[in-house]
Amino acid sequence: MATEPSPQRAYRAACPNCGAAVEFRSAASALAVCSYCRSTLLREGEALRRIGQSAELFEDHSPLQLGASGRWQGAAFTLVGRLQLRYAGGSWNEWHALFDTADATGAALRSGWLSEDNGGYVFSFEAPPPEALPPPEALRVGAAQVLGRETWSVASVTTAKLGAAEGELPFVPVLERAYVVAELRNAQDEVASIDYGPASEGRPPRWYVGRGLQLAALGLGGLREDSTRELKGRSVECPSCGAALAVQLATTQSIACHQCHAVVDVSKGVGADLQHYAQDTPGAEGRGGGEPLLPLGRSGALALGAGGTRSWQVVGYVERCTLPEPGDDEQSFWREYLLYNQKAGFAFLVDAEDGWSWVRPLTGAPQLGGSTARWQGDSYRELYRYTGQITYVLGEFYWRLERGQRTVNTDYQGPGGKRLNREQTGEGGDAEVTWSAGAALDADVLLKAFKLDAGQHAALQRDVKPLSSRGIGGLAGLFLFLLFVVIVFSLVRCGRDDCAELRSLYGEASNEYQQCARNTGGARGYGGSYGGFSTGGGGHK
Known part of the structure; x- marks a missing residue:
């Protein structure tokens, strides 16, 4: 639990618009948003001047809130401000964290940014750039970029707008003004962001560097205790058939209607004009795909990487296929299950013809060299390159689904059944590269974890060994x-x-x-891939 900053550093005044108390904990903070009337207040010496009004925050049911406190690398901090940013694919939060220790100048308290996106988190701090930063048009998504002595992989170059703000901030936020932000990742599991700012400001780009983390690692106190209860009451009406859709996850961007199977885009928030598309894939009852072998809503105890065994809930189901190259009739099909854990975020179970596997999004990016990739001391060899396409979905998803959505994937095989997947979505300014890592998984583990009937054992098997002549x-x-x-x-x-x-x-x-x-x-789902549709992963955009 963070301690209160020294009283000599705090400053409190009445909002000139409504009279509510507005507090500044840092001498470096230039602005605050009144929590009562949402007036944007500029600090000028000992007085506050109202310079506008902030837009309403989109209620995303984040577990974080102003006043929540914890520790990062031994130092105590408190969340004092928040920015809600929006882009074509949805929105993400940047929480202004104020530490109890002084910054490098000694004149103010140290501050950083806790980024919250798609169930993942990144703690970042502004730093001097390693060299003159390239303009955004010089960055190519998926390419290597050398800055200083470090090689980075360009994950995305995104145009974003500041949608709303609250609390204490180190600069004056300008709402709805477009600016470009680039995200880069490296083999040391770091995330870097280049904030180019609005073109009209003409300021040098800012450089931020951080690392991914799990919320439990921060030991946070003062979280929103009612976030789970509120989520249970969050619902939308299907724009296709009118059925009530209960949205269970705070990060949901798309949800499939249980009645008509339409996929509904809720990325702009409940109450907004909801877009949807009908799924006309042949299947059960002439529409829809195969039934998930792991039922939606079912929870199972699995050890998926670091953190030990956790309870993972099946929240989404995707059927995908490869698109054949010109002149090639070969095609593969596979299924993916989106899993969710409140403290660990998201993971995927992949059901392909070569067996089951799991993958989770990476914060960093493996180092590539020819047909090999290196990650955390291991070498992986390239197996497949292919273009995938979503054909059918059920449940909720933290990315926005579109008809015929395609991805460009590369699969890598490592020692002891370890696996890597590189996935690129979108094109041009909407392109994004995400890496996922995981390993092979025995079907018997899933049978036990999700408490499936023994009769389902055969259905879970994805093994062509019976075709061999042995025995x-x-x-x-x-x-x-x-x-x-x-x-x-x-x-x-x-x-x-x-x-x-x-x-x-x-x-x-x-x-x-x-x-x-x-x-x-019913024949779909036997693919030759173990790629995971893993857009996101807590990037500091």
């Missing part, structure tokens, strides 16, 4: 081979309806067409 008689081997051929040829092609002839002859409501649609839809 299999001639007739049995021939039978399994023919069964495998039937399964392969029954796979649904991504974006193609193999039952179109039956639909034209008998109609979409006919038993003939419905049976064909069910059969082909």
Whole structure:
């Protein structure tokens, strides 16, 4: 728990608009937003001057709030301000953290920024740039950028706007003015941001460097105790069929309707004009894909990387396929389950033809050299490069889904079943690169963790070893081979309806067409990839 800063450093005055008390804890803070009337107040000596009014914050049900306090690397801090920034893909929060220790000048308290995005967190501090920073147009997403003696990977170059602000801030926020921010990551698990600011200001870009963390590592006190209770009451009406959709997660950007299967975009907040698209993938009842083997809402105890065993809840389900290259008829299908833990954020379980695996988004970026990648002392070799496309979704997702959304993936294999995935989404100014790391996972572990029936063991298996001749008689081997051929040829092609002839002859409501649609839809999910759609991961944008 952070202690209160020295009283000699605090400054309190009445809001000139409503009379409420406004406090400044740092001598370096130039501005505060009144918590009562939302007036933007500029500090001028011993007086406050109202220079405008801040917009209302979008209620994202963050567990953080002003006044929450904790420790970072042994130093105590308190959250005293907040910026809510918006971009094409949604929004994220920047919390102004004021420490109890002095900064490098000794004239004011040290401050930093706790970034909150997609269930992940990054603590960053402004620092002198290692050299003259390149202009944003010189940065290419996915490319290496050498700054000083460090090699960084450009993760994103985003145009953002400040949507709202609250509390004590070190500068005057200008609402709705567009500016560019670039995010870079390195092999030391660091995140750097270049804040170019509005073009009209003409100021030099600012350089911030930080590290990813889990909220539990900060030992925070004073969190919003009612955030879980409020989330239970957050609901929207499906714009397609009118069904009530209960949004359970604070970071949800898209949710699939349980009744009509439309995918609803809630990235602009509850009450905004909601966009949606209908899913017309053939499958059960002529629409939708296969049923998830791991039921939505089910929780299971799994050890996914550092942090030991945690309870992970299945909150989303995605079916994806590869898009064949020109002249190539080969195509793979796989399934992904989005998992959530309140303190650890998000992870993915991947169900592909070569077995199960798990991945979690990385803060940093592996170092690339030819067809190999190095991460935390291990060397990974490149296995596959492919373009993936989402074909069907259920549940909630922390990114905004769009029809036919595509990703460019590269999979890497490391020692002991370790895996890396590089994924690029979007193009041009909307492009973003995210790395994920994980490992292979035995199906028996999932059967036990999610308390599935023993009869589901066979359904979880993704292993083609029975096709080998070892231990299999001639007739049995021939039978399994023919069964495998039937399964392969029954796979649904991504974006193609193999039952179109039956639909034209008998109609979409006919038993003939419905049976064909069910059969082909049930064959999906046996892919040759273990990539994870892992946009986000707590970046300081």
